[in-house]
Amino acid sequence: MIEVSHLTKVYGDHTAVYDLSFKIEKGQIYGFLGPNGAGKSTTMNIMTGCLSATQGSVKIGGHDIFRDAMKAKQLIGYLPELPPLYLDSTPQEYLQFVAEAKGVAKKDIPEQIEYVMEKTKIKHMRNRLIKHLSKGYRQRVGIAQALIGHPEVIILDEPTVGLDPMQIIEIRELIRELGKDHTVILSSHILSEVQAVCEVVLIISKGKLVACDTPENLEKQFAGFVTVMLEAETSAAKAQEILQGVKGITETTVLQDEDGRCRLKLGSRYIVPDMFTSAIFKAFSKAGCTLLSMTPERASLETIFIELTQDAQENRDVSEEEIQKARQQSTGAESEAVAE
Amino acid sequence: MKAIFKHEMNMYFTSISGYVFGTFVLLFAGIYTVAANVSSQLGNFEYVPSSMVFIFIAIIPVLTMRMIAEERRQKTDQLLYSLPISMTKVVLGKFFAALVILAIPVGIMCIYPLVLRAFGPVTFSMAYGSLLGFFLLGASLISMGMFISSLTESQAVAAGACFVLMLFNYFITALAKLLPVxxxxxxxxxxxxxxxxxxxxxxxxxxxxxxxxxxxxxxxxxxxxxxxxxxxxxNLFPRVVPNISLFSRFSTYINGVLDLSGVVYTVSVTAFFIFLTVQSLEKRRWS
Missing domain, CATH: 1.10.287 (Helix Hairpins)
Known part of the structure; x- marks a missing residue:
């Protein structure tokens, strides 16, 4: 559906996006995740034709966004970071304008407006001036605007920023629902949001793509070895004795040892938590010793995120030469575009 | 283009700017018609547009300042960029909407010579020629104002710069004459x-x-x-500048001569500034 290849954007001497390539398949919800200033908005702006690229190409449904812009843009609905609303008009007038500008057939316009208003639940606000609407409602009008014309792809740049918790939940519900009929791409710097809504996560840091997978796979991939927190009704020395019968323990740390109770942290060579915990359980039950609790710990998406984005920061320093090269190529592309 | 045009027209008439512009033009048209035709009992309507061209200095900046600057300030330009409409169509839609705002009072002024005809002789060629010139001059100045508005995010800056440009246009012939030979x-x-x-x-x-x-x-x-x-x-400048100055070109219409080169020149200037506006908007994508 969308193919981004070797996208680079240089502002003056600052590289916002560097050699970004990814593919977006039909009918899923994608999440762009990255810290502030990672290049999420820049990438989205380029994908929607609002910004040119220094280098690289974007194809929407086979149409190049720079060369075949009109056809490519017809396939996209875009909500920028700040909803682009005319404050002095009403949602009804605004959506009418967007529908006409998107070239929706005249007879379909009223029906389309009803449909998007229904979806975004703004029907009762249709005749108020947009400047009198709350932030949550403005965001909805912005999303409604993106939905007009039934575009195959809907791109939302930080759709839940600045909303209250209730509104955030509602907007997330809406996005999930949109994911049924459209390909949705949203950006966020909030992990839980992406985890809650998206089927595929693209982690971007400092203008580079550092990971792209489902949230579950990312967790699996980066989970590494299992550690277990363990609490038993015995002394630490006795527990360690019992654990000697368990294979694969690499590290044992005693956290607490008093009144016949102990808490231990165990490192292992296991990757699947269940196998490790079951082995521990069997060893303790054989020794007739009570296990009070046992918690396997895995890397959460959060730790993966922090790890990945920090890595990228260290590896980042794009050399001056590379920037120069990209710029020279860009001037070529620019004059080509002007010539067209 | 139609969608942009309709939307712009809505903007002019839901805010007061469209009404203010029309009222202002008609107010001056009224004052000068009374002064030049009614009280002096003359049928020379061409004096009216020619005496009131100076109001363009004040009203063109007011009309054009928000055309593109406001889109940039409110970030609605992002919507325009992401819509499947070319920038040329966006700019033309905006330009024609502003042109209609100018055409409305000029259209009403077209009735005045007919009214004057009821009371005495009126040379229609001179009267309507000067109105056509007035309209074309306004169109070219609007395209300039629109271009200025595309350069900045601030309406105030756009209005100020446009005002200076209008003043310059108005006085350029007089300034050129000051140059030594x-x-x-x-x-x-x-x-x-x-x-x-x-x-x-x-x-x-x-x-x-x-x-x-x-x-x-x-x-x-x-x-x-x-x-x-x-x-x-x-004596290069005093000779050449009157041919370049839009206001000087306008003065030929008053004599009842439809100077084709003048029409072509004014329309070309308008087209040139529309082109520059499109380029200025396209350029923002590259920065």
């Missing part, structure tokens, strides 16, 4: 104009080699011509 003064004035043009090119492209290059080439050509033959340089 000697050829060396013409050369100095050419240098000043070339410097302004290259400064403008720098503002648009931020490229020093291009702007300095343009200045150098212009000065080299002027220098060679100056060495070769000084006669054309005598």
């Amino acid at each position: 000697q050829p060396k003064w013409s050369l100095i004035a050419i240098a000043a104009v070339a410097a302004l043009v290259s400064l403008f090119i720098w503002v648009m492209t931020k490229s020093w080699p291009t702007s300095v290059g343009v200045f150098a080439v212009a000065m080299a050509v002027a220098g060679i011509l100056y060495k070769h033959n000084r006669t054309p340089f005598i």
